[in-house]
Each structure stands twice: as C-alpha cells, then as structure tokens.
Amino acid sequence: MRTAEPAGTALFLKRWLRRPLSMGAVVPSGRLLAEALARTAQAAIEGREGHVIELGAGTGEVTKALLAAGIPGERLALVERDPELAAFLRRHFRGLKIIEGDAARLPRLLAANGIDKVAAVVSGLPLLSLPTEVVNGIVNGVFDTLPRGAALVQFTYGPSPPVPRRLRSSLRLVGARGRRIWRNVPPAVVWTFRKPAA
C-alpha cells in the first residue's frame, strides 16, 4: 500500500515539468497537509455510506493519509488524469479503485465504474491555478455526485476560499475554513464545502 517516496517525488517532478498548471505544486503534498485533509474527510463521512473520491491523487500522498486515518481501501476511489501517475497509483495501491480520467467528467467516470453513492470528495486538484471554466466544470460535477449535506474537502495555499465566490453562490454552497497549517510548506488551509440539507 505504501509508495516508494523517492520514486514518487521524482515522478511528480517529471510530470510537473510536463504540465505545471495542472500539477499545481512541484512536490507532493506535505504530510501535515495530507493528514489534515484525511482527518477532515474522516469527520465528514461519519454516518454516511458510499465511496470517498479523491481527485488528482498524484503519487498518493493524500491517499496514504486517508488509509491511515481509517478509511477502508474498498471505500476509496482515486481519480487521476495523468496516465503515468495513474499507472504509478495502480502499482502502489493494489486493491484500490484507480480511475484514469478527467475530474471534470466525474459523474460519467463514477457511473462507468459502478459507483452510485458518494460520501465525500477530497480534492488534491490545484483549483487556484486552473482556468475558471475548468474549475466550474469540476465543482459542478462534484456537486452533481454528492448528496446534500455531504462535503467537498479542498485545500488552498491562498487567503480566499478555493471555490470562487460566484460558483459558491450559484451552487448555494456553504464553506467552512480549517486552521492554517503553518508548518506545511507552503502553509495551507483545508476547506469544506457543502450544499446544506434542504
């Protein structure tokens, strides 16, 4: 289940050189950020059935933290668009559902993989560095798959919420901000977004 760290970091850097904007960061998420995302996801799925979907799993740093936080592998599905990274995930996380594809097509990807119930979505996507229309497509797709009250967990390095205001209001999302993790490099904040139960 565990990745070989140096191989993962080198592959991450190689893919960053190819697609810097969609990778967002030069190195995988730090342990403290990965753990904060996993803790938030674990709390968000309490009492909920269905899969936890990780978007942009990269080399699996957040995946490892999700497993370590007690989310069972059979409830996890990873979505990764980069074919080399998806192949890496398949080699290192045997037994997990690895979906190679674009997060902007989430409802179709999940349907094609027999996933019909989602408890939470954890995103490692660099939303701030993606074009607005791409972010709109991804976030709309996420909330098409999540039941009301279920959470999108998303980090940001920036001062503002990682889901832009216009999109939050059009989807009527409520955001909750976690504490800034100062010891992460760079310091990061984990947000959760939900459509409140009607």
Ligand SMILES: C[S@@+](CC[C@H](N)C(=O)[O-])C[C@H]1O[C@@H](n2cnc3c(N)ncnc32)[C@H](O)[C@@H]1O
């Ligand atoms: C900042 S990296 C995060 C990787 C890992 N979750 C971590 O925290 O170390 C972003 C990842 O999202 C993937 N990605 C970017 N756009 C994507 C999209 N539209 N659909 C699926 N994956 C995407 C990239 O290939 C990359 O692996």
